Amino acid sequence: MKHYQDNFAHNHLPSEDLQPDYIWSHPDFEFPENLNCVDKLLDNHIKEGRGNAIAIQTFTEKWTFQDLYEKSNQIAHVLVDDLGFVSGNRVLIRSANNPMFVACWFAILKAGGIVVATMPLLREKELSVMIESAEISHAFCDIRLCDEMNLVNSPFLKNVCTYDGLNENTSDLEKLMASKPTTFHNYHTLSTSICLIGFTSGTTGKPKMTSHYHKDILLICEAFPKYSLQPTAHDIFTGSPPLGFTFGLGGLVLFPFYYGASTFLIEKPSPELLLKAIEEYKITICFTAPTAWRVITSKVKEFDISSLRKCVSAGEALPLKVWEDWYEATGLKIIDGIGSTEILHIFISSNEENMRKGATGLPIRGYEAKIVDKKGNEVAVNEPGRLAIRGITGCKYLNSTEKQKEYVQNKWNITGDIFRKDEDGYFWFVARGDDMIISSGYNIAAIEVESVLLTHDDIAECAVVGLPNEERGMLVCAYIVLKEQAKANSEFAKHIQDWFKEVAAPYKYPREIRFIESLPKTETGKIQRFKLKN
Known part of the structure; x- marks a missing residue:
């Protein structure tokens, strides 16, 4: 073992x-006790004769379990042979939902790695925090989502390998895969070996x-x-x-x-x-x-x-x-x-x-x-x-x-x-x-939105709350104290919203902005969010 x-x-x-x-x-x-979950989820379908069954479809593609198995094995070889990967390394995936995302996910576990899957909306700042926190050494990134990934500068990140989510075989990963065997001996992990790190928004x-x-x-x-x-x-x-x-x-x-x-x-x-x-x-x-x-x-x-x-x-x-x-x-x-x-x-x-x-x-x-x-x-x-x-x-x-x-x-x-x-x-x-705001299924921590808003040159103070909304469940609402009160108008509110979407994940932006002269606080200076919610 x-x-x-x-x-x-x-x-x-x-x-x-x-x-x-x-x-x-x-x-x-x-x-x-000895368990790699990929054996059950993928490899056993091949061993038991179900390789020709459809595993993944999109509006333009159709992959069988055999296709997924072979591509995952080739990507695992790329990790081990070409990218300086060792077992236990954390590997980030930056991609929308597509077949290559799934192939990379299985490949990382086959090689004995730990997957850190992310959403395509995340920006450089958020990706950097993840990479620093988990000391992520490798990343697979859909070539269409490279802009923010290229802005990341971390001593931990040793290799970013791009792939083409449209499956047109034009990027780094597909070129490296082309010469690799379609079989791979899965790393012998324990049932209690970590295989996945999921980042969760928090109120801190x-x-x-x-x-x-x-x-x-x-x-x-x-x-x-x-x-x-x-x-x-x-x-x-x-x-x-x-x-x-x-x-x-x-x-x-x-x-x-x-x-x-x-x-x-x-x-x-x-x-x-x-x-x-x-x-x-x-x-x-x-x-x-x-x-x-x-x-x-x-x-x-x-x-x-x-x-x-x-x-x-x-x-x-x-x-x-x-x-x-x-x-x-x-x-x-x-x-x-x-x-x-x-x-x-x-x-x-x-x-x-x-x-x-x-x-x-x-x-x-x-x-x-x-x-x-x-x-x-x-x-x-x-x-x-x-x-x-x-x-x-x-x-x-x-x-x-x-x-x-x-x-x-x-x-x-x-x-x-x-x-x-x-x-x-x-x-x-x-x-x-x-103070977690759940809007259209996304978990948005109020303090994360506040921390972004406070980097804007014109904002003195802010507090973010969730307001009930029939369409989205909750809306992100920002109460903002400006350094210059005269700027408080609807046009400037839209400017702040557009700016926010440039610097952070767009789904977190405050859909409602209310300018306010001062925030309600306790004697110790703590913001009384319940007053804003009411």
């Missing part, structure tokens, strides 16, 4: 006493690094899909979440491949394109956010979606009206769910048999949940409190003992969400317990 040559990630794991309890009592959740401004093991990847495939989806090899999955989110990774790659099904990837998935894909490619399972379900409902009569059998919503609370309108239009029940990057995927949800509209649902197989007060004591039925979770996966922050102690208390994961539990054990979402 070999160990990673680069042990940075494992050396930064929280001690066991700071980790949550891991509980399971079913043989489905037992995996061998510095993103937290969540880590997950090879066995965690397979554990979640035995949890939510079996509980809510009952997938078969005949299913075709699609959806809108980026593969850089663990919600998207699970729903669009891990779950379909675990069950021998296929996935349909869309780089810029508008509601219209999702409906087009469902109609033309006979999609059976779709993952997207409540805001998208709202728009899709208004357009669904224009498409034939008779193939669709399961609809999944997560990323923010699903409004009852969206559920009712969709059900009335289609006869399909949207499966709501809550998950987190820390726990990897959905842990409370429902299936068609036990669904109670308006409720998030029940703890799914592999997890248990309770509602607690600030001291960790369980609260009374229907009383709002903090959501506590434990089960087959849990929080393992790499870079912060302090944050680990906040998220894991009394050996339970405390998610930061306020829920209530009814007399039948169903969990109902009440609110977020912090």
